[in-house]
Amino acid sequence: MRARMSKPKVPGIETFSGPAGGWPALGAVARVLKDQMAVGREAAALRKVNQPAGFDCPGCAWPDPAHTSSFEFCENGAKAVAWEATGKRATPALFADHTVSQLWEWTDHALEDAGRLTEPMAYDAGSDRYLAIGWDEAFRRIGEALRALPSPDMAEFYTSGRTSNEAAFLYQLMVREFGTNNFPDCSNLCHEATSVALPQSIGVGKGTVTLDDFALCDALFSFGHNPGTNHPRMLSTLRELSLRGVPIIAVNPLRERGLERFASPQHPSDMLGGQGTPIAQTYHQVRIGGDVAFLKGMMKWLLANNALDHAFIAEHTTGIEALCADLDATPWSAIEAESGLPRADIEAAAQVYARAERVIVCYGMGMTQHRFGTRNVHQMANLLLLRGNIGKPGAGIAPIRGHSNVQGDRTVGITEKPTQALADAIKRRYGFEFPVTHGHDAVAAVQAIRDGRSKALVCLGGNLAVALSDPQATFAAMRKLDLAVHVATKLNRSHLITAKQSFLLPCLGRTEVDLKAGGPQFVTVEDSMSMVHASQGGLKPASPRLKSEPAIVAGIARALLPDSQVDWDHLVADYDRIRDGIEAVFPIFKDFNQRVRQPGGFRLYVGASVRDWGGPGARARFIVSPGLNEDLRVQGDGVLTLTTVRSHDQYNTTIYGYSDRYRGVEGRRDVVFVNADDLRERGLAPGDRIDIVSCLPPNEAGGVREVRGFTAVAYELPRGSAAMYFPEGNALVSLDCHDAASGTPGYKSIPVRIRAAVDG
Known part of the structure; x- marks a missing residue:
């Protein structure tokens, strides 16, 4: 197990070495039930959650399997139910x-x-x-x-x-x-980029897959989301894919435990063994905001190696010539610099994609909550369209929503x-x-x-x-x-x-x-x-x-x-x-x-699932996004790109408690995760109190946007990247800092500088 936190010891910061789920998850459920002081009421509710004659879990929008069981809820779902069914x-x-x-x-x-x-x-x-x-x-x-x-x-x-x-x-x-x-x-604050971009690309603003498609796919790519915290029931599906040998490729700036290993409470072998089931075959820690560079690198390799579905492209799409010209004009040196990853890693991901006949791309708010969120979604759709991976069983695009x-x-x-x-x-x-x-x-x-x-x-x-x-x-x-x-x-x-x-x-x-x-x-x-x-x-x-x-x-x-x-x-x-x-x-x-x-229940009609792109004669569209989003990146000495994240004891703005178990944080939220080398370069050390200063324009009163007195935590992030909790980081984002196409605030790509805390 790789060490995540560096010494010296920072209060409330430990190294968590276990898998997602497992005994700690069951313990957390027991604690929240006890804390809310209505165990009988909550237990009765949990028996009915996600059941055919019961109620839908308010915790997330992950679908229910065809045959639900009494355990068809997760730790954070149990917290959401207890929070609502409380005796207080x-x-x-x-x-x-x-x-x-x-x-x-x-x-x-x-x-x-x-x-x-x-x-x-x-x-x-x-x-x-x-x-x-x-x-x-x-x-x-x-x-x-x-x-x-x-x-x-x-x-x-x-x-x-x-x-x-x-x-x-x-x-x-x-x-x-x-x-x-x-x-x-x-939705304006989370997946509006999906609602804007996907109709332009494939004729409908929704995902094209069902839960059954996951049982048929040959490869799964996960971009910008943390299922272990934000939709933990998805981990059971990922576990099934892993056990049948399906390569799962994670692309995310932070290493999230739910995408590494998962111990399912429904499977005694996972619980008794302690280490759980490996999830992602490969984990690419892309630089924050570097996803389009990663996607264009994959597509550039597919184009160079003629790994396209030419029949699908000819029959169902338009715009391939412009996309190919854009990819040809994008140099590998820029792709490597913007993604933060070597060319060999990106090409290896493209080779996994090319070998698979049926590919699903899942993504979350790590792709949409940017000033370039619609561009991110367009490029994921482009990647799938290049090999006909939309509109056939076992393949498609899956935006993973939060609110139920x-x-x-x-x-x-x-x-x-x-x-x-x-x-x-x-x-x-x-x-x-x-x-x-x-x-x-x-x-x-x-x-x-x-x-x-x-x-x-x-x-x-x-x-x-x-x-x-x-x-x-x-x-x-x-x-x-x-x-x-x-x-x-x-x-x-x-x-x-x-x-x-x-x-x-x-x-x-x-x-x-x-x-x-x-x-x-x-x-x-x-x-x-x-x-x-x-x-x-x-x-x-x-x-x-x-x-x-x-x-x-x-x-x-x-x-x-x-x-x-x-x-x-x-x-x-x-x-x-x-x-x-x-x-x-x-x-x-x-x-x-x-x-x-x-x-x-029943499924609503999603045209792209059956290659209906919006009506007779309509086609899916390859959409070009010139450049690699570098036009929206604030440059300068010492600038970091900061993303906001949710803790494991949180659902959107609801704070259940102060534990972020999988990141090793206990009893606090006043932390900023920074690459250890970036801290050293600025003369800072883990445990130092720091101020985070936004590089965006001044606030309404003409003052600097900043949050003060947070604690620096050395974390395994790409150089130039940092993270802190939502909503604490919102003060760094101006109302004008949003995706022009969708209106979604840029919570995930905030240009900042950090410095030793200035008291007073």
Whole structure:
């Protein structure tokens, strides 16, 4: 086992030598269940997670196998369930005892660890406290505040990817009848580059593979993701591939344990042996931001060795000549310099690819959260198209999503870019028209709030202020709002950035029974591979005062739209009626209510999976991205490229605890991972307190973007690369630092300098 951490000893930093999963994972599950103090409730929930008659795990969007088992959840899924099914409660007494100013001083972990919200609350500026309020009064005041805006376009309507299809569909219906398309969404912050790039390349903004394809592939390439932490159930699939001899090639700046070795809790041999099953055959630690160079190097070798599928290219694609010219014009010296890897390593990866008949490329936010995220996705698609590896069994592209329904809420209409076809379908079904104009994504929404062009924000879940880049600008902007509404299960920091009127509306969790007059309801979600399935909670709600997300949306809609042409009460009385509406507006959901009741649900049509590139006569496109992204890299002496990462005790902005087990971090998050030689070159040593200074333009106040007093940790990273946790690193990223094509903030390629900490 390679040593990762160098001496001298740094408090809270150890070398972890075990595999992903295994006994430490089971121990972590036991600890979180004990900590949340509702073991019976949580155990009952875990028995139903990812089961045909149960609920969908809120932890990630990895698909369920055809035959699920009682162990079809992972460590981080168990944490997500326990976090929601907790016995802790954030009642009105919490807010009576603490002002908002006092709560602001709590850590993000402590805020959510206070427990489930139990009552609707409204902010009282005089006492600086949230006070309980009745549901009808809350809806009335929210509706009045929104109607008082000079224009509907002065309101922003954010959606979290944990929102169900049913709630998301009602939400977009309400907002469009109100008259705006301002739909900032969590997908803007993660996989929007996928949603933009893949339709341009292959005609659809979704992955082309199913879980069954993994059993047929001959090689798998993993770019820019960490399955051991962010979607651990994927490790079981990777383990199966490894055991049948399929080469797995990992391309990632950090060596992530889940891509090295995995001990499956379902297999006694792994647990008893202790070392687990090897995963990646080869691990290429590409320089941060060097992925396009790596991909172009592979394609350059394929072209030079005539390892192309000429028949597929001729029949199904366009643009090959321009791509070949671009590859010919790209010198190996530039590819090596930008990727940080020798030519021989890149050619070896290309040879693995060329020998395989069926290849899957998986990728995560390490590829999309860059100022060049769409370019990254285009080049992965190019690589697959060169050998016909899209649209046949065992091959394709697989963007691995985070939030459990981040893909689904987009499918049912959460988009700031509506089409005329959507407008026509809504008019046919519900009788109203709305403007087909481009609304705001997440970054544009905050910029509009900052500039005074938007004065209201409604959030259907999430923690937008913390998730977004540039907290100095974002927090200040949101404090200028006239109205802020948060639908949530737990308290988070965004709720404490108060407007003239602020409301907390507590909702049911996915683990809980959603009971209507007609009986218990279920909702639906869409996973990363376009499978739509039902999710029905079975636990008693955390409070009798909770409402479901669809019911909350309907309540706001009734107050906002007194002359609405939609019968909101009728829809939320029986969610089958909502699904009938989804089917009417989106024909892809044909026979929705019938098909979703089949065990495992059904898969939506993905044209590229069957080599339908967007309609008759359409073709897949090779898209050229000139250069190697060096045009977006800040150059200069001492500049490092820093990426933000999630810890193993974290899900997006939710901090379960302070352990990052596989990276050897315990009890802290104030660390920066840096190559040991880069530290020495700057006169620094492991354990030194350092400041991280952004090389991006000054902040809104004209000051330097920096975070201070972090601890340097020597880590196995390529020279010139560094990493720190999200969201702590967000202060280094300006609102303007985003992918021009998709709007996704550049969290993964921040130019910085580091120096010894300056106290004070």
